[in-house]
Amino acid sequence: MTTDLTAPAVGKARRTRLRTEGLQVGYDDTLVVGADGGLDLDVVEGTVTAVIGPNGCGKSTLLRAMARLLAPRHGHVLLDGERIDRLPSRQVATVLGVLPQDPVAPEGLLVADLVARGRHPHQRWFRQWGPDDEAVVAEALAWTGTSEFADRPLETLSGGQRQRVWISMALAQGTDVLLLDEPTTFLDLAHQVDVLDLVERLHRERGRTVVMVLHDLNLAARYADRLVAMRDGRIAGAGAPADVLTEQTMRDVFGLEAKVVTDPVSGTPLVLPIGRRHRVRDDSNS
Amino acid sequence: MTALADRPAGTRSPRTRRPALVVGIAVVALLVAGVLSIMVGAALLDPAQVWAGLTGTGTDQSVAIVRDLRVPRTLLGALVGIALGVAGALMQGHTRNPLADPGLLGVSAGAGFLLVVAIQFLGITSLYGTVGFGFAGAALASALVFGLASLGGSRAGGPTPVTLALAGVAVSELLIAVTSALVLRDTSSLDAYRFWSAGALDDKDAAASLQIAPFVLAGLVLAAANAPGLDVLALGEDTARGLGHHVGRARALGIAAITLLAGSAVAVAGPISFVGLVAPHMARFVTGPDHRWLLPVAGLGGATSVLLADVIGRLVVRPGELQVGIVLAVVGAPFFIALVRRRKLARL
Numbered sequence: 001m002t003t004d005l006t007a008p009a010v011g012k013a014r015r016t017r018l019r020t021e022g023l024q025v026g027y028d029d030t031l032v033v034g035a036d037g038g039l040d041l042d043v044v045e046g047t048v049t050a051v052i053g054p055n056g057c058g059k060s061t062l063l064r065a066m067a068r069l070l071a072p073r074h075g076h077v078l079l080d081g082e083r084i085d086r087l088p089s090r091q092v093a094t095v096l097g098v099l100p101q102d103p104v105a106p107e108g109l110l111v112a113d114l115v116a117r118g119r120h121p122h123q124r125w126f127r128q129w130g131p132d133d134e135a136v137v138a139e140a141l142a143w144t145g146t147s148e149f150a151d152r153p154l155e156t157l158s159g160g161q162r163q164r165v166w167i168s169m170a171l172a173q174g175t176d177v178l179l180l181d182e183p184t185t186f187l188d189l190a191h192q193v194d195v196l197d198l199v200e201r202l203h204r205e206r207g208r209t210v211v212m213v214l215h216d217l218n219l220a221a222r223y224a225d226r227l228v229a230m231r232d233g234r235i236a237g238a239g240a241p242a243d244v245l246t247e248q249t250m251r252d253v254f255g256l257e258a259k260v261v262t263d264p265v266s267g268t269p270l271v272l273p274i275g276r277r278h279r280v281r282d283d284s285n286s
Numbered sequence: 287m288t289a290l291a292d293r294p295a296g297t298r299s300p301r302t303r304r305p306a307l308v309v310g311i312a313v314v315a316l317l318v319a320g321v322l323s324i325m326v327g328a329a330l331l332d333p334a335q336v337w338a339g340l341t342g343t344g345t346d347q348s349v350a351i352v353r354d355l356r357v358p359r360t361l362l363g364a365l366v367g368i369a370l371g372v373a374g375a376l377m378q379g380h381t382r383n384p385l386a387d388p389g390l391l392g393v394s395a396g397a398g399f400l401l402v403v404a405i406q407f408l409g410i411t412s413l414y415g416t417v418g419f420g421f422a423g424a425a426l427a428s429a430l431v432f433g434l435a436s437l438g439g440s441r442a443g444g445p446t447p448v449t450l451a452l453a454g455v456a457v458s459e460l461l462i463a464v465t466s467a468l469v470l471r472d473t474s475s476l477d478a479y480r481f482w483s484a485g486a487l488d489d490k491d492a493a494a495s496l497q498i499a500p501f502v503l504a505g506l507v508l509a510a511a512n513a514p515g516l517d518v519l520a521l522g523e524d525t526a527r528g529l530g531h532h533v534g535r536a537r538a539l540g541i542a543a544i545t546l547l548a549g550s551a552v553a554v555a556g557p558i559s560f561v562g563l564v565a566p567h568m569a570r571f572v573t574g575p576d577h578r579w580l581l582p583v584a585g586l587g588g589a590t591s592v593l594l595a596d597v598i599g600r601l602v603v604r605p606g607e608l609q610v611g612i613v614l615a616v617v618g619a620p621f622f623i624a625l626v627r628r629r630k631l632a633r634l
Contacts, residue, residue, distance in 0.1 A: 069524050093530030100524040106575040121530040
């Protein structure tokens with residue numbers, strides 16, 4: 001697939017931070033991503049990209065491959081033009097951060113200690129923990145509004161607070177590029193919005209480049225500059241939310257009849273699924 | 287964004303749960319246990335006699351008892367305990383399994399197997415020979431477990447906690463079964479195996495057994511090098527890789543450390559149970575999950591437990607002795623059950 005995905009959705013011409021070329025990723029015998037000829041995707045500096053698609057379409061696999069957590073079968077992932085698998089992993093970790101879908105932490109781990117582990121790529125045996133690391137951790141906690149929990153064990157926090165702490169850890173890592181795998185799963189709507197507001201601030205105030213996998217299409221449309229819709233390991237559409245989230249895409253990608261209107265709050269597309277029950281009611285009314 | 291100012295003034299730094307104090311207390315406890323271990327035996331000595339024996343100013347007999355028998359035995363007990371405590375903490379960290387102990391890597395079964403093979407087929411009876419073969423058996427078994435676990439693990443990153451546990455159990459059970467079959471054929475190896483498998487520290491062999499010290503030391507150095515990696519691995523393999531850590535390398539380092547530590551311990555003292563399981567939990571209870579503090583405190587706690595158990599073993603059936611492995615099983619099992627029942631086992 002060589003659709004024109006290079007045009008940044010916002011701003012002027014900016015450089016590509018992360019690129020996949022003919023990427024094919026799979027587990028065992030099955031190819032999950034890039035079935036026909038591999039997947040090409042460019043992620044441009046300072047943008048927020050949301051990857052959407054039905055369950056099993058390969059969006060998390062794509063994200064994991066871009067984060068060098070999975071080795072591709074064929075093709076490459078390029079970080080700032082260099083093959084990510086040829087760069088020292090620790091060096092990559094100073095540029096690119098990743099937050100897995102369901103991160104784990106040992107019981108009793110204090111919030112500040114967890115965030116401090118984000119400093120790992122910056123430490124060497126000759127350069128141990130220092131006051132500047134301490135400052136970065138304190139700032140990362142403050143930035144997500146979790147300073148008050150610094151001395152508490154992580155498991156005593158609510159799901160939304162915990163996700164903020166994990167984002168603090170990614171912040172403490174200090175990377176320009178951030179990959180988030182479903183950062184809003186298991187959160188109620190208020191906390192989903194809360195986390196995405198945080199992502200938006202990261203992007204706006206810190207100029208971070210963000211790629212995230214999201215399930216909620218309407219939130220994805222609101223918070224992303226660019227949507228990448230996937231189906232069966234291929235890119236079915238990519239571009240500005242208004243161009244990607246159409247009734248046709250909903251049919252092609254999700255197999256769902258839906259009405260797409262303009263979100264009265266944000267002006268972005270708003271997907272209203274029709275479903276069988278309502279279709280029947282429509283029919284009876286007519 | 288005035289970040290530092292947002293932090294409430296006067297809150298203590300989050301990275302001090304007074305671990306230095308905890309380590310200090312653990313060192314003092316170990317020293318007390320060490321003195322007790324020198325005092326207690328067939329002949330009871332008081333602290334003055336211990337001091338006189340150590341400095342060489344006492345009677346010839348007390349000097350001989352202290353220097354030739356009790357001190358080597360105490361050092362050996364401390365070494366075995368440190369090795370088992372640290373190996374247990376490493377094992378629990380790498381498998382993220384609170385019930386893991388060094389035996390899970392097959393070290394005990396491997397040591398017992400090669401010990402029996404050495405006695406039965408090679409006619410080896412010397413202490414150096416049996417310790418050497420025991421250690422080699424432990425190393426081979428853990429290499430086998432690591433290899434099998436890697437085959438079943440993720441493609442890039444070596445073994446996973448689950449495959450390590452499964453391969454460990456499978457290899458251990460197989461080796462134990464073969465060992466049982468072998469000792470049934472031959473009385474002399476059965477006797478040696480029976481004594482070894484009870485888990486014992488011995489007066490007369492202690493000085494010679496201290497030969498394992500360099501291996502334990504090497505294991506401790508590797509364990510220290512593994513501590514930061516374990517802290518990152520505790521956040522899951524994806525997060526660890528995302529932070530730039532080489533998961534496979536960290537696992538290999540950890541397995542090497544466990545093999546050196548637990549292999550040395552079982553080679554000289556037999557499969558001593560519960561220390562590798564319980565000492566890390568006691569340590570975690572006071573230090574939290576940070577391995578830079580957890581590992582040393584687990585080692586000190588392990589050494590203290592072994593010494594105290596050995597002292598109890600020398601007291602309960604005086605002038606005879608109860609083997610330290612038996613005492614630890616008798617004391618350790620209820621202790622562990624109490625720990626589990628009170629839900630004090632931290633999730634890893």
